[in-house]
Amino acid sequence: MRKPIILALLAAVALPSMASAQSLREARESQRDVREAQRDLRDAQRYGDRRDVREAREEVRDARQEARGDWRDYRQSHRDVFRRPAYVGPRGYAYRPVAPGYRFAPAYYHSRYVIADPARYRLPRPGGYNRWVRYGNDVVLVNVRTGRVVEVHNRFFW
Numbered sequence: 001m002r003k004p005i006i007l008a009l010l011a012a013v014a015l016p017s018m019a020s021a022q023s024l025r026e027a028r029e030s031q032r033d034v035r036e037a038q039r040d041l042r043d044a045q046r047y048g049d050r051r052d053v054r055e056a057r058e059e060v061r062d063a064r065q066e067a068r069g070d071w072r073d074y075r076q077s078h079r080d081v082f083r084r085p086a087y088v089g090p091r092g093y094a095y096r097p098v099a100p101g102y103r104f105a106p107a108y109y110h111s112r113y114v115i116a117d118p119a120r121y122r123l124p125r126p127g128g129y130n131r132w133v134r135y136g137n138d139v140v141l142v143n144v145r146t147g148r149v150v151e152v153h154n155r156f157f158w
Contacts, residue, residue, distance in 0.1 A: 027074050027122070030067035037063040071122060081120065084157045087136050095136045102149045109133045109142045121156075 041056035048056070075082055089095075090107035098104075115132040118125060121139070123132055129145045134157070141151035 027067070027070040030063070030070045034060070034063040034067050074122065079158060082156070082158050084134070084137075087134065089136075097154070098135065098138075098140060098149050098152055100149050100151060104133075104135075104140075104142055104147045104149065106147065108135065109144055109147070115139065123153075 037056070037060040041053070041060050044052040044056040090105075090110070109131060113133045113135070115121065115123070115134060118132045123139065126132055126141060129143050130141050130150055131144050133140050133142050137155055137157045139153045139156040140149050142149055
């Protein structure tokens with residue numbers, strides 16, 4: 001009688017860690033599927049007819065939706081990573097929603113607001129002069145040379 005109870009307890013402890021590893025693997029596979037679908041779309045645009053292009057676009061859309069769903073599952077199962085302390089902005093800070101093209105003052109993308117490890121949050125690595133910056137509960141990709149917003153993820157943190 002003890003053996004089944006102990007096995008059940010071990011399974012209850014081991015399953016959550018296995019589930020999180022599985023969701024990370026699924027998310028990576030979904031990103032790979034998106035890249036493959038985009039490659040197929042480029043080939044269809046070069047060598048295919050209209051129907052091939054339309055089908056390839058549908059496959060890209062479906063792959064992106066799947067990847068987005070996997071990312072949401074990952075985010076939901078790792079809530080502690082996305083729970084950050086209260087945001088304290090620079091002097092005169094008042095939150096206003098921003099969109100790509102908006103220009104930040106340099107105080108908003110100072111090193112204290114830059115996300116040093118974007119891979120921890122499953123954000124793509126910024127290139128060149130771009131940096132991921134926390135702005136309220138949003139995450140914003142900012143070009144630090146111009147101060148212009150390149151990409152925005154609203155309500156990123158809990």
